[in-house]
Amino acid sequence: MLRDITLGQYYRTESVIHRLDPRVKIVGTFSFIISLFLVKNFIGYAIAGLFLVICIKLSNVPPKFIFRGMKAIFFLLLITMVFNLFLTPGEAIFSFWKFQITKEGIKLAAMMGIRLVFLITGSSLMTLTTTPNNLTDGLENLLNPLKKIRVPVHEISMMMSIALRFIPILMEETDKIMKAQMARGADFESGSLIQRAKSLIPLLVPLFISAFRRANDLAMAMEARCYRGGEGRTKMKPLIYKKRDAIGYLVIVLFVALVIVFGRILFR
Amino acid sequence: MSIIINHLNYIYDEDTAMAHPALIDVNLKIPDGQFIGLIGHTGSGKSTLIQHMNGLIKPSSGNVFFDNEDINEQGYDKKKLRSNVGLVFQYPEHQLFETDCFKDVCFGPKNLGLPQKEVELRAFEALEQVGFDATYFYQSPFDLSGGQKRRVAIAGVLAMKPRVLILDEPTAGLDPKGREDILNLISDLHKKMNITIILVSHSMEDVADYVERIIVMNKGRVAFDAEPRDVFSHVKELEEIGLAAPQVTYCMQELREAGFDVDTGVTTLEEAKKEILKAFGKC
Known part of the structure; x- marks a missing residue:
């Protein structure tokens, strides 16, 4: 779905x-x-x-x-x-x-x-x-003049590209967690509105934990490769x-x- | 009292440009009480297959029968099916969510609509069955080690008292000791509770010692379905599909080529030891 x-x-x-x-x-x-x-x-x-x-x-x-x-x-x-x-x-x-x-x-x-x-x-x-990467690259490039008035263009586009990159990953993860909970008899589709909202807890808790873990890992991986913002950063393409x-x-x-x-x- | 899979086909992303078949004409009969190893390379369709067995995925065509009833028929009670066919997913992180382990194990039986007393009794029983240390019962599941998390995850499914227990790569990401512990635990569960167990893995080594039947999947089809020693005799074919027989099998074959009179069909270390000793005794 x-x-x-x-x-x-x-x-x-x-x-x-x-x-x-x-x-x-x-x-x-x-x-x-x-x-x-x-x-x-x-x-x-x-x-x-x-x-x-x-x-x-x-x-x-x-x-x-x-x-x-x-x-x-x-x-x-x-x-x-x-x-x-x-x-x-x-x-x-x-x-x-x-x-x-x-x-x-x-x-x-x-x-x-x-x-x-x-x-x-x-x-x-x-x-x-x-591709999301191309899109944010383009956007960063177009917004570049705004750097003169201290808009953090690089940071914004980096955030955007990370967010876009993680949408499919988190979607897949949601699917897996849903199935794991459904295998334990969880029901996401029926019941009153309050019941349905409650039934999302077993889905959201693992999802948030995994998102935080991924964010942590990504930050570590970026740091390990000496990422320190857009200053002086060159592009491969x-x-x-x-x-x-x-x-x-x-x-x-x-x-x-x-x-x-x-x-x-x-x-x- | 069994699972029957009849001409099952499943196509991923049907009616888009990315459509590709995940399962092609799968036919299986799984009788009660068997201990089965389901082996396949990544992307061979083994995970897709087990999700069909408890109705998480609807087949593109073909049927899945449980106790002689088609599980995809309108009005079939999926909840009851899922309590009978328990599925433990690969990553315990995908299912643990409660504030303590005991509560988390209660989640399954609670969804079955059982009274609170029965729910807690079952949770307690299940945690005992998986050999989970009682001192950790009320600890957060997120503070546990990988092996202990997996135990809680298995207990969470066991508490629903399934008659068939399917485990998707229960040893992934564990160290050798943790791996052996979990596999021994599963084997014990099979012996004590006499339930059907399907152990999904990509490693022959893992399952060879324990199972009585091996199903090998390759590119969405069943490549082999036989007793371990029969399957391992097809070393060449197994290697062609990116799998390997257990090291014991290779060892015995080389011994045979070197002129020793040993049975190359043995699958476990124990049997191999006996064979080698026998061969030397004769020398």
Whole structure:
């Protein structure tokens, strides 16, 4: 059941998108998300959707895999759409009791729904095609200017990469502990809410102990290799822009321009 | 009164790009009271197989029967199954969680819904059975040594009074003394309580002295299923799948090649000693 979580997972395959510099992908994803919020009509969303479909196609990640992560946000999506549908004031087209559905409500609900789906799809496409290490490397590199105002960029990215690295490990561990306790008759799935919360203790205690032990071991291993922060640290594989990355940036700029022109200026 | 595994298949990550078979057409019959060694290389499917036996994993196809009932049928009481087929996982750290050892052992029987008195009685009995020192009963399980932790973990499953006890690599990470202690303990449990025991290991050396039947897994299939001496006679095949026969077997084979009249089928040190003495006596 834990295997269903695809958010933040990497999908190993060979594609143009996978080979792109992580910085391009991070900038691209952020531009994509920002452009989603600038769009004011459906033409803009159509362009964004087309762009997304092309990117998914290019990435060689099976669409089924991308949309599996959508299950997790299904309820959020549902609630957002229902609230927008019923609570937007305007020209009523359908009403019963205290509720009414307005024309504006339908439009807003549809827009919010599309926006949310695109947002999740876009960002999961980034994590699916970039290894956690690459991702944090890219982020560190992009945030480097902030070092001037004393933001601990290296530390933040190190923490991020360790956290990302440990998600699958801890997930696997959770699975094992769950099975070990289930073999002793533990029941994680039935009972009242309080009972269920209580039944998590036999799972959480071993999990926390193991997490602390791992953290301890990792700190020791880092120290043994003389880790002392980012100062003067060099990389084995430094990020270098290639020709395809320049093309990538160009595509992003074109996309944002297109979305703004069509989604905001031409058709209001 | 036995476990029957019928054409069992299991595929990991089914319907994703990473799908790969973990078990392929496994057929086994495990009668009551046997002491079985389940041997295989890492990734041979042995852990996956034992998890099928108490319903922790659902097979992709095929059936598992316990007492002539299909355990994956709708409405089958999994809790009862798990009290009958006890599974002790490799790392005791994965199951110990209570503030003291005694309470931790109580966890299993308590989940069976037994009255408090019975729960404590069983926990006490189980801790005695594994030879756990009474002075440590109320100590935190996290302060114990590896061998003692393992004892508490085994007691935690024994307290549910299983009829089949499956142990996944119970000797992993122990020193030679601790290893022998645990193996002797398991062997004693088998003799005294007459329960079925399945001992999972990747080392022939571990199981050769104790078990009456060896099942060798390789790449998700059952490669051998026979008495130890039969299995060890296939030294070549065992080596091909990355396993080895016990050192005794090699020793006896070399003696034979050197011209001594010894039985190469012996599996334990004791038997080997007798054979060698016999051969020399004849000389």
